[in-house]
Amino acid sequence: MIESAILLVGGQGTRLRPLTINTPKPMLPVAGFPVTAHQVQKLKDAGIKKIVLATSYRAEVFSTWIDANSSDCLEIVHAFEEAPLGTGGAIRNGLNKLDLSLDDAVVVLNGDVLSGHDLNAQIDQFLEIKADASLHLVNVPDPSAFGLVPTNSQNLVTAFLEKPKDPSEIVTTQINAGCYILKVSQINKIATGRPVSVEREVFPQMLKSNARVLGFVDDSYFLDLGNPMAYVQGSADLVRGVAPSSLISNPADSLIQTNVDVAPSALVCSGSTVMTGALVADNAVVSGTIVMNDASILDGVELYDCVVGVGAKINSGVKLRSVVIGDHAEIGKDIELSSGTRVWPDVVLNIR
Structure with missing residues (x-):
């Protein structure tokens, strides 16, 4: 049984x-909840009892959230990095918050995926095979933008390959x-004491030392929320x-939270989220869009x-596609x- 996890949220x-100027990426809302909340729930559903948030940037935002969400059933703590330690260093630092033996194991999640x-099946496979590590690997239609991770017939990882420069290098x-x-x-x-990449340093070194690195391979939903359009897509999905x-x-075509003023003639659709305190006025169209707390979308x-x-204002007649408006800005x-x-944030754009 595995009951401990580390969530990498320091980026x-x-x-x-500008969305991350005031809010760290893992605390941005997707479908009305912070990314971190969805991941913590996934870990909880898999039987995890204690989670360490490996924090660095805007750590105080996580502290507030931890206080509101930690409980007797699920303990959530954070391991702060004075300077960024990389993914591997963050895992090593986070382990200090867990009281575990050498034979125990920890689930680790990237905070922006x-x-x-x-996850239950991945844990079961790991325990059954008695591996040293397990990586969730997903098949994608076009892997050219990613590092590749081939496995053998026993589902053991055989290499960690850089992004292919040529189609002939796509071996998986x-x-x-x-x-x-x-x-x-x-x-x-x-x-310790320096930045370490788990992907570029730790995992390849494990293979060199003949550790058993297992690949849990499937075709499940996977999305890196690293840019604005992926973020919008993830929320809508x-x-x-x-x-x-x-x-x-x-699940529905849209999510409208409580204390929201949406005019009867307005259209909110295609996976949009309208969050608490927001206004969507007459004849407005909000499609595939995230409208954060207290924002105002005026008529037309x-x-x-x-x-x-948060708190941004879009005045009448504006038509935007694939645009990001920072907190308290006005169009x-x-x-x-x-x-x-x-x-x-706070920028005001007007026609002179």
């Missing part, structure tokens, strides 16, 4: 700015999906039930695959912005 989320894989469609199970004895070998989460009890606005930050009446535009 700065630079590719998601949505996954539909069966299996990639690392960001969920690991590691024996404590292996974690203890990770160097959760809302509609394309991506599974036990926090979403009734059309939003497609956008993110509207003036009839303003036009190109697809992919990002507006920083």
